[in-house]
Amino acid sequence: MPSAHPAPAAAATADPTPRRPPSMNVTILAPGHRRRGASAMTTAPDDARRGASHLYRAMRDVVRSMDDTLPGKFEVTKEGIVHDMMSPGGPHEVTAARVSRRLEKVMPDELLAHNGTPDVEDVPEGIMRHPDVVVIAWSDLDVEGSVDPRTVVAAIEIVSRSNPENDWVGKMRDYPLLGIPVYAIFDPRTGSGAVFTDIHSTPDGPRYAVRKDFVYGEDVTIGEWTISTSGLPRYQDDGAEEGGSREA
Template sequence: MTIASDGAQQGAPRRYRAMRDFLQSMDDTLPGKFEITKEGIVHDMMSPVGRHELTALRLRKRLEKAMPEEIVAHTGEPDVEDEPEGVMRRPDIMVIAEADMDVEGSIDPRTIVAAVEVVSRSNPDNDWVTKMRDYPLMGVPVYAVFDPRTGTGTVLTDIHATPDGPRYATRKDFVYGEDVTIADWTISTKDLPRYESETDEQP
């Protein structure tokens, strides 16, 4: 759910900073996950648990098994922030060199090797629409989407300029059970869980 918009679409730094300060002031007083996109503050009201988190866990473990030790598949904070563009995201998994995490505050999106998202049942457009736009805008070179609703996904690469701004030029769709390549590493998608009922993400 988008709960603020207006000047965020112009990327106004002052408005963006006001939204950022508001989220920091809220701390952990409201449930769910907050991000800032071009439309404003996006609030995913459900805390992702259950099969969403199991998917992220299995993907993280498979990626880290395939990657060199200095590259990690990190889950959780901090946020990935591009203040000039007025965008702040928190990928379910960020593939990044461990050394590039040694910073104060938010992660520079241009240090990320890949962003991986597990689609939320409560707000799928956040992963399939707005992040598909925001990640190339932020300079994230690879964006992988896993959708437990359908047992499918896609990997997007090759940022190029378009009249609507930077977009991914290459899209490789997959179905669960196939091997998938994210950046330089290929992992299995076997045994990834699917959502089976409306309560799969409920605590």
């Protein structure tokens, strides 16, 4: 059975894997963005918010103009544009498809586990993310443009080989900020994952308070629904897919 234990805010953002492959992602820092420890001039809050909104919209327009011309996946965070330069494939896509299908077998008909477009976007927060799978009502998906994150029941990410920090760190920060109540991570590098729930306030902003780890082969509960993780594929060191079962 998956183990449950409280996850301190700092600990909940750490990738439990002791070794990581070199990251192939690029984060283009937003103009005026600074890392912690850097100095900055004090500006009026209203001016800062207006400037951030204009900057976010500009970055979003850039992302949408590049989506069809460059490989990989583009997202927008408070730090800038994140580009995962390697297009996911193999175990990544198979895992997303199997998790989606298994969830839909146990969920009510008015919900679906969607693994396509559109993006999840919060303009005031300046965040646009693209979960690998979202659990959402059909009626809430039937909208023009991006999905309101407050309508998302759960977000599910399959960790990419090229950019694990985006799922284990960046989205761990952004999804509770967007109000997404359940965040599940499947990591084909390690054959394990975790489900994060119970958003609470911290000095660094909203964070998930509870973390439940699992390993492939165990059942995992995402929201109100429990599915098997048997047969999910793994990455191999040479880049080949480690065989999983052909069952959904």
